[in-house]
């Protein structure tokens with residue numbers, strides 16, 4: 001890979017070209033004593049793709065990543081790269097490069113020595129080590145800092161060196177374990193752009209562990225949303241946001257308003273649903289429901305619109321506006337209808353409305369998602 005990184009002709013980023021390797025995780029299960037941390041996960045990461053593992057603390061993201069890296073032996077399942085099993089190989093022989101949350105650089109070594117360390121441990125000829133260190137530092141734009149010690153670098157620069165060290169071994173797969181977590185906002189954005197640039201330019205296959213949905217949305221080609229050791233949905237970020245597979249995904253990725261109700265009738269490409277808040281709304285849905293089924297309508301804040309208190313539309317329901325917060329060009333409304341709390345997101349037109357009685361309706365272009373009520377566990 002670094003021959004390409006080193007190529008002087010490649011000075012401008014081109015379109016994404018998949019030249020990386022394919023990773024398959026097949027039925028992986030990991031237990032710690034009696035508790036199951038990863039519960040039969042199967043995932044494919046396509047060549048040149050960044051797959052984000054996203055989920056709340058304790059859902060098994062890091063355990064899964066460490067299993068791919070070879071630090072944890074799974075109780076069941078297997079991991080292959082380009083179709084070849086790597087389960088029997090120790091971490092150093094798997095062709096995986098890892099970047100951790102803490103930079104994990106050796107403080108007494110220079111930047112160049114840190115990057116060279118893994119190559120020398122592999123007994124690589126000196127000239128090749130020098131070439132790869134230069135190429136890796138150039139890839140992360142840190143060649144001017146080769147002789148510095150880590151303590152003379154910012155956190156973002158240290159993390160770039162850690163990235164260079166991972167790239168220098170020319171890994172088949174790059175594993176990123178919350179690599180931005182210790183960085184402040186500006187440095188985080190810099191490094192995110194850097195990794196995206198390298199990935200797009202060189203077709204690196206990568207797995208990114210994060211609990212930050214914005215990070216997963218902006219960095220990943222696809223994301224796997226995990227919960228309790230299982231994958232709930234794998235799809236492109238926009239797909240996960242627009243068509244969440246479960247109420248958990250709808251709530252974890254983005255904000256959702258969960259409105260309970262009952263199916264009244266089939267209608268068009270979906271159903272007519274009587275909401276408990278006191279309105280009957282049409283909802284498109286590919287799922288099969290029977291008349292009378294209890295359902296949950298998951299609506300994004302931008303799926304709901306504020307109406308006048310006197311609006312007679314039967315598809316609008318009575319509510320009380322508690323607060324409106326201007327957020328740049330938008331307004332976020334905090335609304336309650338009985339015990340149901342809702343957040344609405346609208347573009348700002350003039351001054352925020354005063355708190356008090358209102359009605360709420362689905363906005364015309366809204367595509368909320370309908371789930372069986374039992375899915376809201």
Ligand SMILES: Nc1ncnc2c1ncn2[C@@H]1O[C@H](COP(=O)(O)OP(=O)(O)OP(=O)(O)O)[C@@H](O)[C@H]1O
Pocket residue numbers: 032036037055056057058059060061062063064211
């Ligand atoms: N070495 C261990 N021994 C026992 N249990 C562990 C060990 N490591 C992790 N666990 C448990 O396994 C589950 C999954 O942990 P894991 O660290 O993989 O989750 P995570 O999604 O990466 O969480 P976080 O975002 O907090 O890092 C958790 O319940 C955790 O407490």
